[in-house]
Amino acid sequence: MANLATDFLGIKSPNPFWLASAPPTDKEYNVRRAFDAGWGGVVWKTLGLDPAIVNVNGPRYGAVWGPDRRLMGMNNIELITDRPLETNLEEIKAVKRDYPDRAMIVSLMVPCEEEPWAWILKRVEETGADGVELNFGCPHGMSERGMGSAVGQVPEYIEMVTRWCKANTRMPVIVKLTPNVTDIRKPAAAALAGGADAVSLINTVNSITSVDLDLFAPEPTIDGKGAHGGYCGPAVKPIALNMVAEIARTPELSRLPISGIGGITTWRDAAEFLALGAGNVQVCTAAMTYGFKIVQEMISGLSQYLDEKQIALPELVGRAVPNVVDWNALNLNYVTKARIDQDKCIKCGRCYAACEDTSHQAISMSPDRKFEVIDAECVACNLCVNVCPVEDCITMERMAAGEVDPRTGEVVREEYANWTTHPNNPAAAKAAE
Amino acid sequence: MKPNALAEGIRPGRMEPEALAEGFCDIHPPLTPHEAAVAADRCYFCHDAPCIAACPTEIDIPLFIRQIATGTPEAAAKTIFEQNILGGMCARVCPTETLCEEACVREVAEQDPVEIGRLQRYATDTLMEAGVHPFERAAPTGKRVAVVGAGPAGLACAHRLAMKGHEVVIYDAREKPGGLNEYGIAAYKTVDGFAEREVEWLMQIGGIRLEQGRALGRDVTLGELRQDFDAVFLGMGLGAVNALGLEGEDRSGIDDAVDFIAELRQAEDLARLPVGRDVVVIGGGMTAVDAAVQAKLLGALNVTMVYRRSRARMNASRKEQDHAARRGVKIVTNAVPVAVHGNGAVREVEFEFVEDDLTPTGERFRLPADQVFKAIGQRLEGEGLPEIDRGKIAVTGAGRTSVEGVWAGGDCAAGGDDLTVTAVAQGRDAAEDIHAALGR
Structure with missing residues (x-):
């Protein structure tokens, strides 16, 4: 079985699966159970200064469901820990003492002044924790008090606070980034400039999950009103993957270790984050949905995958990064056509409806419901693949060089050629002689 | 065990009330x-x-x-x-x-x-x-249509005609409307008087008058209807039951399955409904299954369904056959009745095994029977009807018969498959055609 032991910033954990700073890591009881279940580490739910903040006393979470009421997305209006600082520090110390092989990171959020940051870092050091994570991400509640994403949206603040922290602790400093920005590379660069040891991302996305159509109020609804919250869960994974990749493939940022967060639910999700450059991953919503036991599937699945690929975990990290390119680097001579496997087809006709109504009229339907691709119309958009309910029933097959694409009438060419040299591009660079 | 459980003959009270209630409860309970x-x-x-x-x-x-x-x-x-x-x-x-x-x-x-x-x-x-009827009647057209039969075909036809603003009178031979919905389907498929409630709900459209106890040919003739109404729809189903054609078929204990089902559906107290100890049902359709299963549920000790062809040829679906088997009905195929034995009342039925093409094999067997249900199909009865095609009223298009102004649908019309849903479709489509014809 593959070795999943991970060294992230010198912090060792038996596997790359950490629980993110959130309700699951709010107290000793939960974290002990999480470690017993097999989690490699935790980021303890964000600590702040006393007096502790208060949470709403109505619902804190809203949800978006998929088929069979599967939780696809969740948002929350919960704030940082609402328990006294001393209580949290004592519990962190006790748990770390009993689980020395697990990673114990403490998330922090205090006002934007050096003195409170310096003070609380010393207190955390006394617990024996392995590192800290700076919460510059929470998009609700704390941001209105000048903390959380209010810091994370201003690169200068990120750099300033990170520098304070590095100056005041020997512990590794991870900066947690908010996705509620235009370009994730700017806050990442600021963290790097401030001396951050790593970034973790993404925090939650600003959101209203739904509207109560009787009360005419956003959900979760508190006495007839609702506030925007932070969106997480499977629905945000694509956003998170892109942001991780953006940082990983930017040369100036590529040496910045990344802890990947955002909708990770299965070993497969985790492996995707790792392949895009994350050195480990953090999980929250999946645990909140299914309980701590899911980590067992993540461990067995990732191990099996690594064994089958015959690669070690560090070799997976960043393996897909070189293949993340800008659109204009894509090979325009790569020509594919959709193929429908008639043995697998259950004749639902969804590919036909999608293509006929909304795409290129490239699928034919016979009176006995045989669906076939019309190569002369198929632009290989992949919509039919995406809407087909049967896995691998419709696939995209590459045309061999030398064949004629019946749609364009042109011979498929062997060589790579992208937009930068395409004759339709007014700015095309002249092909080298 | 009830004292009557093992007793020979056709008698009531073979089952405990709790067992009866359980057996006859909703076969597919509503989804939550x-x-x-x-x-x-x-x-x-x-x-x-x-x-x-x-x-x-x-x-x-x-x-x-x-x-x-x-x-x-x-x-x-x-x-x-x-x-x-x-x-x-x-x-x-x-x-x-x-x-x-x-x-x-x-x-x-x-x-x-x-x-x-x-x-x-x-x-x-x-x-x-919720008591909601989601349709409204169009403004009255002044046209009047007679519908014969308050079964699925007649009701569907009448409702669609009423919706269009026509005035409809339904003539039905039975005491209650609903046709086979009310009289001809296993009780566990439509519990709590649903058939009756459904007709009441349907009638909310307005413009329909029910004339119960009025049979075509007995109380009213097609000629009179044609004279009194602008159009006529015939949806009276099949009134007569096919006979086995055996000597001794008139012995007591030999009944029509449709009568047994109808009696059961109308029974106030199933514990008082008599049933045989050894029941034989002859036929392979839905009526045969409904009779066999309900006989078993009433407490018959042995119920055997005997069909002349293979299981694959049965009109009852595989699911229905499995349902019968699960309820303890024994299914014998490729056998035809050749004799009824008994002295006054039936005691045994003798069968002969046959090939798939009904060629006799010479192999015979007898089944003990104190009650026999015939479920080998029904046929149309009546005189003065439009042209007949293989025993049913010939129709073209949306139920047009050979007689001007007369439409037909449901089991009495040729070409259907004797399903409730088909009858509904035919009644509805005939109504649309009648409406179009009346508008000309």
Whole structure:
């Protein structure tokens, strides 16, 4: 079985699966159970200064469901820990003492002044924790008090606070980034400039999950009103993957270790984050949905995958990064056509409806419901693949060089050629002689 | 065990009341809202869906399931009723396993179709229980149409005509309306007087008058109807039962399965309904299954269904056959009755095994029987009817008969498949055709 032991910033954990700073890591009881279940580490739910903040006393979470009421997305209006600082520090110390092989990171959020940051870092050091994570991400509640994403949206603040922290602790400093920005590379660069040891991302996305159509109020609804919250869960994974990749493939940022967060639910999700450059991953919503036991599937699945690929975990990290390119680097001579496997087809006709109504009229339907691709119309958009309910029933097959694409009438060419040299591009660079 | 459980002869009280109640309860209990949500989730919303094509009334099934999935079962019910005003009954009695659910792509994909029938019931029950009738009658046209038979075909025809603003009078031979819905279907398929409630609900459209106890040929003639009305729809079903053609067929204990089912459906107290100890049902259709299973549920010790051809040729679907077998009915195939034995009352029926093409094999056997139900089909009776084609009223197009101004549909018309849902489709389509004809 593959070795999943991970060294992230010198912090060792038996596997790359950490629980993110959130309700699951709010107290000793939960974290002990999480470690017993097999989690490699935790980021303890964000600590702040006393007096502790208060949470709403109505619902804190809203949800978006998929088929069979599967939780696809969740948002929350919960704030940082609402328990006294001393209580949290004592519990962190006790748990770390009993689980020395697990990673114990403490998330922090205090006002934007050096003195409170310096003070609380010393207190955390006394617990024996392995590192800290700076919460510059929470998009609700704390941001209105000048903390959380209010810091994370201003690169200068990120750099300033990170520098304070590095100056005041020997512990590794991870900066947690908010996705509620235009370009994730700017806050990442600021963290790097401030001396951050790593970034973790993404925090939650600003959101209203739904509207109560009787009360005419956003959900979760508190006495007839609702506030925007932070969106997480499977629905945000694509956003998170892109942001991780953006940082990983930017040369100036590529040496910045990344802890990947955002909708990770299965070993497969985790492996995707790792392949895009994350050195480990953090999980929250999946645990909140299914309980701590899911980590067992993540461990067995990732191990099996690594064994089958015959690669070690560090070799997976960043393996897909070189293949993340800008659109204009894509090979325009790569020509594919959709193929429908008639043995697998259950004749639902969804590919036909999608293509006929909304795409290129490239699928034919016979009176006995045989669906076939019309190569002369198929632009290989992949919509039919995406809407087909049967896995691998419709696939995209590459045309061999030398064949004629019946749609364009042109011979498929062997060589790579992208937009930068395409004759339709007014700015095309002249092909080298 | 009840003292009567093992006694020979046709007698009541073979089962404890609790066992009777359990046996005759709803065979497919209604879906709860949660179950309906889960079941509706499974629909793929197919393009030009095969289930629609497989439904004789062409209900837009993907649409109504999506309406259930999005929390509007009332809208789903309207989608159903627009095509099939007896969608509530059809949800209960349709052999969905050979219609919509057989065509469901998830039957192809994983041998587990979307539960279309039960979802249809969920939607229709929701609206009907709210007492809502979702249609309004058009302004009166002044035209009058006579409908013969208050079964599925007649009711569907009458409702559609009334909706169009015509005035409808239904003549029905029985005491209560509903036809086979009321008299001819196993009790556990339509519990709690649903057939009766459905007719009351349907009548809310207005413009329909029911004349019960008025039989065509006995109390009223086709000639009179043609004279008194602008159009006539014949949907009186099949009145007579086919005979076995055996000597001794008139012995006591030999009954028509349809009469047994009708009596059972109207019984106030099933504990007082007599049934034999050794029951033999002859036939292989839905009526045979309904009679056999209900005889068993009433407490018959041995119930044997005997069919002259193979299981594959039975009109009862495989699901119905399995249901009968699960209830303890023994199914014998490729055997025809050749003699009835007994002294006054039937004691035994003698059968001979036959090949698939009915060639006798010479192999014979006897089954003890104190009660025999004949379920080998029904036939049309009556005189002065329009032209007949192979025993039924010949029709062209949407139920037009050989007689000007007279339409026919349901079991009495040629070309159908003797299903409730087909009768509804024919009644509805004839109504549309009558409406078009009256407008000219």
